[in-house]
Amino acid sequence: MARILAIDYGxxxxxxxxxxxxxxxxxxxTTVITKELINFLQDYTSKEEVELFLVGEPKQMDNTASESEVHILSFLKVLQKEIPNIPIERVDERFTSKMAFQTMIDSGLKKKDRQNKALVDEISATLILQSYLYSK
Known part of the structure; x- marks a missing residue:
């Protein structure tokens, strides 16, 4: 089997x-500077077998798309063009940032470490991926 790679796009x-x-x-x-994301994914997928990109889909409480969705859709077009052989699925990512922050608190991270937004993004991607795996 190959890996599934989850993306919490910002x-x-x-x-x-x-x-x-x-x-x-x-x-x-990891957390990647978004401008370098496509290059990172191209490099990663040349070394590791990835069968699916799982991309978070931010939604409002009323189930409408979040304002960041327009940026994600632009990214998805580029991703599909640059790495066309790996399919893309979307997963509802509501509350993942809050859950990531709570996970950091529960694990005993100091306040200074919890302010590391890169770590929050990485944990959010992990939560997106875990929810997908549980649903399978």
Whole structure:
């Protein structure tokens, strides 16, 4: 089997998480400056077998698209063009940032460490991936 790579897209930074090859465990991979994201994904997929990109879909409480969705849709067009052999699925990502922050508190991270937005993005991507794996 190949890995599933989850993407918590942001206009500045993007959190990434990945499964193991058996698609059992979701782990944070890294946070990438968004301008460098496509290059990072091209490099990563040239070294690791990835069968699916899982991209968070931010929604409002009333189920309408979040204002950041327009940026994500632009990114998806580029991703599909640059890495066409890997399919893309979307997953509702409501509350993942809040859950990531709570996870940091629950794990005992100091306040200074919890202010690391890159870590929040990476944990959010991991939560997106975990929710997908649970739903399978």
């Amino acid at each position: 206009t500045k930074r993007t959190g990434l998480a990945v499964t193991d090859e058996l698609q059992i465990i979701a782990s944070g991979l």
